[in-house]
Amino acid sequence: MNTTHCIFCNIITKSIPSYIVYEDDMCIGFLDIAPITKGHTLLVPKVHCSNILDFDLHYSESVMHGLQIVSNAITKALSVEGIQILQNNGSGAGQMVFHIHWHIIPRYADDGLNHWQGKATPHKAELQGIADSIISNL
Ligand code: 5GP
Numbered sequence: 458m459n460t461t462h463c464i465f466c467n468i469i470t471k472s473i474p475s476y477i478v479y480e481d482d483m484c485i486g487f488l489d490i491a492p493i494t495k496g497h498t499l500l501v502p503k504v505h506c507s508n509i510l511d512f513d514l515h516y517s518e519s520v521m522h523g524l525q526i527v528s529n530a531i532t533k534a535l536s537v538e539g540i541q542i543l544q545n546n547g548s549g550a551g552q553m554v555f556h557i558h559w560h561i562i563p564r565y566a567d568d569g570l571n572h573w574q575g576k577a578t579p580h581k582a583e584l585q586g587i588a589d590s591i592i593s594n595l
């Protein structure tokens with residue numbers, strides 16, 4: 458992909474403005490332009506990968522480090538009840554920007570976000586079949 462057309466590559470190079478809250482050699486954290494809660498931040502590696510399917514694993518430790526640093530800062534800065542880390546892969550999962558990113562979502566009492574509902578546990582044979590299918594594709 459030509460990264461000049463990637464909105465997050467343009468944020469990384471500062472070609473377009475953003476509210477950067479964290480930056481090191483390998484990743485950058487900036488406020489989401491349409492926050493789902495106050496302080497909603499995106500943590501983005503400084504390499505253009507689409508999503509988890511092609512993510513450059515050399516950036517893994519840096520991303521985890523950035524997520525932890527920014528989460529701690531948000532926890533100190535804002536009166537949060539918790540932090541949710543979310544990462545969408547593919548349009549079917551709600552991904553809109555195809556430069557991999559992690560959402561750091563501060564959670565507040567009565568913020569209106571609902572945890573997903575638990576569903577019935579499938580039969581053992583069904584779970585075993587699914588597990589076998591995944592394992593055979595590793
Ligand atoms: P996705 O659905 O791909 O996981 O999330 C993309 C996120 O990027 C959305 O929450 C959206 O609000 C945010 N976003 C899209 N364009 C921009 C932008 O130009 N600047 C910033 N700061 N965030 C953006």
Ligand code: ZN
Pocket residue numbers: 460463464465466467504505506555556
């Ligand atoms: Zn990009």
